[in-house]
Every structure is written in C-alpha cells, then in structure tokens.
Amino acid sequence: MNNYINVIGGGLAGAEAAYQIAKRGIKVKLYEMKPRKFSPAHSNKNLAEIVCSNSFKSNLHTNACGLLKEELRLLDSLLIRIADETAVPAGQALAVDREVFSERVTQELEKMENIEIIHEEVGENDISLKQICEDTITIIATGPLTSDGLSKEILQITGESNLHFYDAAAPIILKDSINMNIAFYGNRYEQERARDEDIEEWKNKLQEKDTSYINLPMNKEEYEKFWTELVNAEVVELHQFEKKEIFEGCMPVEIMAKRGIDTLRYGPLKPMGFTDPRTGYRPYALVQLRQDNKDATIYNIVGFQTNLKFGEQKRVFSIIPGLENAEFVKYGVMHRNTFINSTKLLDNTYRVKKNTNIYFAGQITGVEGYVESISSGLVAGINAYNQLEGKEKIEISEYTMIGALAKYISTPNEKFQPMNANYGILPELEGKKIADKKIKYGKISDRAIQEIKNMKIAQ
Ligand SMILES: Cc1cc2nc3c(=O)[nH]c(=O)nc-3n(C[C@H](O)[C@H](O)[C@H](O)COP(=O)(O)OP(=O)(O)OC[C@H]3O[C@@H](n4cnc5c(N)ncnc54)[C@H](O)[C@@H]3O)c2cc1C
Numbered sequence: 168m169n170n171y172i173n174v175i176g177g178g179l180a181g182a183e184a185a186y187q188i189a190k191r192g193i194k195v196k197l198y199e200m201k202p203r204k205f206s207p208a209h210s211n212k213n214l215a216e217i218v219c220s221n222s223f224k225s226n227l228h229t230n231a232c233g234l235l236k237e238e239l240r241l242l243d244s245l246l247i248r249i250a251d252e253t254a255v256p257a258g259q260a261l262a263v264d265r266e267v268f269s270e271r272v273t274q275e276l277e278k279m280e281n282i283e284i285i286h287e288e289v290g291e292n293d294i295s296l297k298q299i300c301e302d303t304i305t306i307i308a309t310g311p312l313t314s315d316g317l318s319k320e321i322l323q324i325t326g327e328s329n330l331h332f333y334d335a336a337a338p339i340i341l342k343d344s345i346n347m348n349i350a351f352y353g354n355r356y357e358q359e360r361a362r363d364e365d366i367e368e369w370k371n372k373l374q375e376k377d378t379s380y381i382n383l384p385m386n387k388e389e390y391e392k393f394w395t396e397l398v399n400a401e402v403v404e405l406h407q408f409e410k411k412e413i414f415e416g417c418m419p420v421e422i423m424a425k426r427g428i429d430t431l432r433y434g435p436l437k438p439m440g441f442t443d444p445r446t447g448y449r450p451y452a453l454v455q456l457r458q459d460n461k462d463a464t465i466y467n468i469v470g471f472q473t474n475l476k477f478g479e480q481k482r483v484f485s486i487i488p489g490l491e492n493a494e495f496v497k498y499g500v501m502h503r504n505t506f507i508n509s510t511k512l513l514d515n516t517y518r519v520k521k522n523t524n525i526y527f528a529g530q531i532t533g534v535e536g537y538v539e540s541i542s543s544g545l546v547a548g549i550n551a552y553n554q555l556e557g558k559e560k561i562e563i564s565e566y567t568m569i570g571a572l573a574k575y576i577s578t579p580n581e582k583f584q585p586m587n588a589n590y591g592i593l594p595e596l597e598g599k600k601i602a603d604k605k606i607k608y609g610k611i612s613d614r615a616i617q618e619i620k621n622m623k624i625a626q
Contacts, residue, residue: 168524171196172551173305175289175296175317177214179246179537180529180544181308182272186245187548189281191625193555197276198299200288206312207503213269214276214284215246223250223261223538228612229605231496231588235538235568236261237612239545241619242569243626245275246541290317296324300525304551306517308528308544311504318505324522325512330505335419336584337471337499338480340456341591342381342464344494350381350456355440378463383489384443384450385436393486394431397424400479419474419501435470454487461578465496465591473499494604496589497535506533509576510583516560517547517573526551533576535585542569542588543576549624561624566594567615 170193174185177199185195202212209216224232239247253268254261276282287294289309296317299305309317318330354377385393400421424431431452432438438453456466473480477498485493509532512519517532519525528547529540546569550560563570571592576583586592590608593615601607 168555169303170194170555171303172555173198173299173303174548175299175305175307176309176313176529177201177276177284178308178310178529178540179215179217180310180540180547181306182215182276183244183246183541183544184306184308184528184548184551185276185282186279187545188552189276189279190243191549191552193281193552195282196299197282197284198287198289198294199284200314201286203286204288204314206310206314208312211266211269213273215269215272217263217265217268217537221255221262221265222257223247223263224536225259226261227259228616229608231568231590231608232536232538234612234615235542235572235588237616238567238569238619239538239542241616242545242624244541244545246272246544247538249275288314288316290314290320296320300324302524304524304526304555306526306528306544306547306551307531308547309531310540311502311506311530313505313531321507324525325507325519326521327508327512330507335472335501336497337420337467337469337473338484338495339459339465339467339497339589339591340490341494341496341589342466344492345381345456345466346489346491347381349445349489350383351444352377352381353441354380355455379458380469381456381466382441383454383456383487384438384441384445385452385454385488387451389486389488390432390436390452391428393483394424394428396483396486397421400483401476402474402479403476418472420471421473421475457582459582460575460580460592462594464595465589467582467584468499471499472501474501475499496591497587504530504585506531506585508583509533510578510580513577515562515570515573515577516550517543517576518550518554518560523554530585533583533585534572535587539572539587542572545569546573561622564618564622566618568593569619 172188173196174181175198177197185197189195208218227233236247249271250263253263255264289296436452438450441453443450455469457469459465459467480498485491514520517526517528526547528544532543534543565571565574568588575586575592593611596610
C-alpha cells in the first residue's frame with residue numbers, strides 16, 4: 168500500500184478531506200482539474216469554490232444545518248473555521264464572502280507541506296482513476312458535475328450501470344407535522360378492496376399502520392384552489408446547461424398542471440382506488456406521500472418534483488388539506504446532479520463496501536448542500552487516514568447530524584434521493600413527546616453536541 172492518500176476533486180468535500188488527512192501527518196495528492204478545465208457551474212480558479220448562494224444557512228442550533236456546523240467546529244473542520252472567519256453580516260445565518268473564502272482555503276492547503284496539488288483531470292489525459300488508485304487509498308470528491316471521463320470510470324469501479332444524472336426531487340415533509348385527522352394510511356386499491364369486504368374490518372385495517380403511504384384527499388373546491396395557486400406560482404430560473412436534461416427526464420408538477428385543470432387528477436393526483444374515511448366516498452383528487460426513511464419519520468410527496476421557489480413550495484403545498492402546518496425538511500429541486508447509489512455501495516464512513524481502498528465524499532454521495540458536503544469530506548478524510556495507519560474505523564454516532572447523514576446515505580433505500588441535514592433523520596428523544604419544536608430541537612441538538620464531545624477522535 169502506498170504511504171499517501173489521493174483526493175480527487177478540490178471542492179468543498181475534497182478540500183476538507185485533504186486537510187483532515189494532511190494535518191494528521193499523512194501525504195495527500197489532491198487532484199483538481201481547474202483551472203485547466205471548468206465544470207458548467209465553476210468559474211473561479213481557487214479550491215473550495217462556492218458555486219451558487221453564499222449562505223451556509225442558519226447558525227442556530229435549533230436549525231439542522233446550524234447543528235451540523237457546530238458539530239463540525241468541534242471536530243476542527245477547516246472549511247467551517249474559514250467560513251466563520253470570512254463571514255459577512257447575514258443575521259442568524261452564516262454567509263461568506265465567497266471570493267475570500269475560496270482564496271483562504273486555497274492558501275491554507277497550499278502551505279501545508281503534506282499536500283501536493285495536481286491540476287489535472289482524472290479520467291482524461293492518461294490519468295486514469297484505475298491507475299492512480301492502485302494500492303492507494305483514494306477519496307473521490309468530484310461533486311455533482313463530475314466530468315464525463317471520470318463518471319465512466321466510476322461506473323466501472325462501482326460495477327453500476329448508471330449514475331443518477333439529475334435531481335428531480337419532490338419535497339420531503341416531517342411526518343409529525345401532517346394533520347392525521349384528514350390524512351389516512353393505505354395503498355391504492357388495497358384500501359378500497361378492504362372496504363368492499365367488510366366495513367368494520369376496513370376501518371380496523373386503516374388503523375393498522377402500514378406506514379408506506381399517507382393519503383391526502385381533496386374535494387373539488389379544495390383541488391381547484393390548489394391548482395390555481397400552483398399554475399400561478401413563481402419558479403426558479405434554470406441554468407442553460409440544465410434545461411435540456413431535466414425536462415427530457417422528468418416533468419415538474421407545475422408544468423404538468425399547466426396542461427389543463429384535470430391533468431393532475433388523471434396523473435399523480437388520481438383518486439382511483441381510494442375511499443375517504445371521513446365521507447365514505449372516493450375523493451375528487453388525492454395527494455400521496457411516500458415513506459422516505461426506515462423509521463417513517465419523513466415522507467416525500469409522490470410526483471411533486473418541482474422547480475417552484477422554496478417559499479412558493481411552502482405556500483402552495485400547504486394549501487393541500489392535511490399539510491396546513493407541514494414542516495418541509497427538504498424542498499423539491501431540479502438541477503443537474505451526479506450521485507452514486509450510496510445506499511447500496513457505501514458504508515457509514517463513506518467507504519466503498521466492495522472496494523475498501525476507495526471512499527466517496529461530497530454531493531456525489533447523495534448528501535446535499537455545502538455544509539453536508541464538508542461533513543462527508545471530514546468523515547471520509549479521518550477514516551481514510553485511520554485505514555492507512557491501521558487504526559479502527561470511526562463511525563460517528565447516529566445521534567449527531569454528521570452521523571445521521573452518514574447513516575442515511577448508507578442505509579438501503581430503493582428510492583434514494585439526495586438528502587440535506589434535517590431533524591427528521593435523527594432518532595427521536597426518549598420519553599414523553601415534546602410539542603414545542605424549538606424546545607425539542609434544542610434538546611436533540613444538546614444530545615448531539617454531547618455525543619461529539621464524548622467521542623475520542625485524535626486530532
Ligand atoms: C448549480 C448548482 C448550484 C448549487 N447551489 C447550492 C446552494 O446554493 N447551496 C448549497 O448548499 N448547495 C448548493 N449546491 C449543491 C452542493 O452543495 C454544491 O454543489 C457543493 O459544491 C458540493 O460540494 P462537492 O465538494 O461535492 O463538489 P464541488 O464543490 O463541485 O467540487 C468538486 C470539484 O471537483 C473537481 N472535479 C470534477 N471532476 C474532476 C476530475 N475528473 N478530475 C479532477 N477534478 C475534478 C471540480 O472542478 C470541483 O472543484 C449546488 C449545486 C449545483 C450544481
């Protein structure tokens with residue numbers, strides 16, 4: 168085994184991973200294709216480029232991303248430290264001066280003796296992934312816009328037939344925030360069939376929780392009100408490079424709605440096979456929510472891939488009866504995104520199960536967002552170092568946001584879609600339910616921070 172570690176991609180995840188390895192005394196070869204070649208979203212020659220918004224989201228611990236940042240601070244994340252140092256005023260949020268941020272990260276890594284930065288594209292120009300990772304622990308952190316040559320090689324080493332090439336993700340909602348006086352559990356047709364057999368048995372069956380689907384029935388008036396707001400809602404402007412791929416692959420719910428007032432009722436909102444337990448009749452339209460994690464704490468809205476602005480998603484989707492107080496743990500997005508099927512391929516240290524010298528980190532693993540990418544880079548970096556040194560792997564507790572994300576992306580899930588930090592993926596508090604969300608999240612975040620403080624990770 169070579170006595171250095173490769174990190175491919177000097178973005179947010181790769182830069183953090185390289186730092187975590189190098190500061191522990193191991194040599195890193197950091198491959199970054201810029202400035203020779205830029206992805207369609209990158210334009211700055213520096214490492215750790217912020218490609219879009221300059222916000223790292225809230226700093227409050229009662230916010231999932233705020234908790235994640237605090238955990239990363241406790242584990243000496245270079246990128247969060249520099250984000251704090253280059254912050255610009257943004258209220259409770261951590262927003263950075265993006266140019267200064269990337270410049271500072273680049274300077275820090277350039278001055279570390281253990282890091283050699285190689286400005287080449289892996290997968291092209293005779294630098295093949297297969298070659299460089301032979302007998303060498305390698306972290307692949309090439310992001311959502313991984314170049315084509317490397318994508319092909321990733322398919323070969325993972326044995327997969329395709330990478331997911333864009334996100335057309337529907338919003339995800341916290342189960343506890345759904346009004347179950349209106350909503351009901353059940354699968355299409357099974358629920359109706361059960362009712363045909365025996366009305367009493369049917370009612371009992373509805374109480375028995377097959378948690379796979381939650382259904383939200385609508386009458387004509389409710390449906391038309393929702394439709395009117397949906398077709399008039401504000402959408403996000405897509406990048407030129409994204410337009411073609413996305414619309415060929417998957418149609419946003421608002422575009423489908425614009426085809427006619429009844430199109431959704433014959434598509435994702437069709438009520439066939441359902442009876443509304445409140446009325447005993449088939450509803451006029453019906454929205455389905457599908458279970459999104461094993462613990463059934465979060466649900467996605469079936470067929471609601473959307474390009475509406477986030478504020479508009481909250482406003483318009485909250486019109487659906489049963490979602491009036493819905494808490495969105497993730498909004499729907501449509502943008503190009505390359506990610507591997509981590510739930511099948513990786514363990515919770517971001518290491519490939521079948522090829523244990525290879526780790527992935529960043530958005531390519533299906534964690535979504537700047538801070539989430541940094542978090543995965545930190546975990547993969549520390550573990551790659553430990554592996555080379557012959558030390559035990561470090562699994563971060565699932566009671567922390569860092570660990571919960573690692574668990575989410577490595578737990579089998581046929582409908583896997585990228586995930587950002589949110590309280591729905593953390594285990595519930597033991598004991599009595601706490602209704603006040605701020606108090607509840609405060610307690611969950613205290614528990615998480617204590618877990619991190621109790622961990623013994625050599626720095
Ligand atoms: C258009 C767009 C907008 C986004 N906006 C936001 C946002 O506002 N907020 C948010 O939280 N998240 C956003 N994201 C999601 C995500 O957080 C960012 O993409 C984030 O930068 C991911 O970090 P990363 O380290 O995984 O990848 P990146 O930061 O993209 O880093 C990957 C690096 O690898 C290099 N590279 C790629 N292929 C090769 C190769 N073959 N050889 C060598 N180097 C290579 C690239 O040049 C790049 O420097 C956005 C994503 C996209 C695509």
